[in-house]
Amino acid sequence: MAEKPLDHENSPPASAGHSPxxxxxxxxxxxxxxxxxxxxxxxxxxxLQDRAxxxxxxxxxxxxxxxxxxxxxxxxxxxxLARELLPVxxxxxxxxxxxxxTSSQGASLVDGVRATERLLMGVLQRIGVQxxxxxxxxxxxxxxEAMMEVDDPSIAPGAVADVLEEGYVIHDRLLRPxxxxxxxxxxxxxxxxxxxxxxxxx
Numbered sequence: 001m002a003e004k005p006l007d008h009e010n011s012p013p014a015s016a017g018h019s020p021x022x023x024x025x026x027x028x029x030x031x032x033x034x035x036x037x038x039x040x041x042x043x044x045x046x047x048l049q050d051r052a053x054x055x056x057x058x059x060x061x062x063x064x065x066x067x068x069x070x071x072x073x074x075x076x077x078x079x080x081l082a083r084e085l086l087p088v089x090x091x092x093x094x095x096x097x098x099x100x101x102t103s104s105q106g107a108s109l110v111d112g113v114r115a116t117e118r119l120l121m122g123v124l125q126r127i128g129v130q131x132x133x134x135x136x137x138x139x140x141x142x143x144x145e146a147m148m149e150v151d152d153p154s155i156a157p158g159a160v161a162d163v164l165e166e167g168y169v170i171h172d173r174l175l176r177p178x179x180x181x182x183x184x185x186x187x188x189x190x191x192x193x194x195x196x197x198x199x200x201x202x
Contacts, residue, residue, distance in 0.1 A: 075128060075170075075171050076170065076171070076173065078127045078170075079170055079173075079175065082124055082127060082129050082168075082170055082175060083175055083176065085120065085123075085124060086168060086175070086176055088120065089117065089120055089121065089124070089166075090165065090166070092113055092116055092117040092120065093117060093166070095113050096110060096113050096114055096117065099113070124168075127170070128170045128171040129168055129169070129170050129175060130168065130169055130170075131166055131167070131168055132144075132166065132167035132168060132169060132177075132178045134160045134163050134166075134167060134178040134180050135160055135162070135163050135180075136155070136159060136160060137159065137160050138156075138158055138159055138160075139158050139159065139160060139180070139182045142174065143167060143169070143174060143177060143178060144160060144167065144177055144178050144179075144180050144182075145167075145177040145178065145179050145180065146180055146181070146182045147164055147179050147180065147181060148181050148182075149181070149182050149183075149184045150162075150181050150182070150183055150184070151183065151184060152183045155183045156183065157183055157184055158182065158183065158184070159182070159183050160178075160180045160181070160182060160183075161180070161181045161182065161183045162180065162181045163178055163179070163180050164179040164180060164181065165178065165179040166178055167179070
C-alpha cells in the first residue's frame with residue numbers, strides 16, 4: 001500500500017512566538033551562591049562545636065561526680081564503726097570523772113583509763129572523727145541538741161551553758177550532736193524547753 005503524503009497545506013499553522021517545548025514553569029531551585037554555601041557550612045560547624053562542648057562538659061561533670069562519690073565512700077565508710085565506738089568513749093570519760101570525784105585512791109587505775117581514752121580518741125581522729133567544741137559556744141542547731149533552757153546571767157543568751165553529752169563530727173558530717181543546755185535571760189531557771197534535735201547523717 002502506498003503511503004499517503006502529508007498535507008502541509010491543510011495542517012494548522014503553529015502559533016506565532018511558541019515553540020514545541022512545554023510552557024510549564026521550571027520548579028528546579030536555583031543553585032546556591034558561593035556566599036550562601038559558606039554561611040551554611042559555618043552555621044553547621046558552629047552547631048557541631050556547640051554539641052561537642054556540651055558533650056565534653058557533661059563528661060567532665062560525670063567524672064567529677066564519680067570522683068566525689070569515691071572520695072565520700074572512702075572517707076565515710078567507717079561512719080558506722082565510729083558511731084558504735086562513741087559509747088565506749090563516753091563510758092571511759094564517765095569513769096574518769098567519777099574516779100576524780102570520789103577519792104584520790106586508785107590513781108594508777110584512773111591513769112590507765114585516761115590512757116585508754118586517749119588511745120581510742122587517737123584512733124577515731126585518724127579516721128576523721130573530731131569532738132564538737134560546744135561549751136560556751138553559741139547554740140548551733142546543726143551541731144547541738146538542746147535538752148533544756150536555763151537562765152544564767154553570767155553567760156550570753158543563746159550560748160551553751162553545759163554539755164551533757166559530747167558531740168562528734170566525721171570530716172564535715174555530723175556523727176552525733178552535742179547534747180547541751182542553752183541559756184536564755186528573763187526566764188525562770190526551772191522553765192525548760194526541749195529543742196529539735198540536730199540532723200545526723202546515716
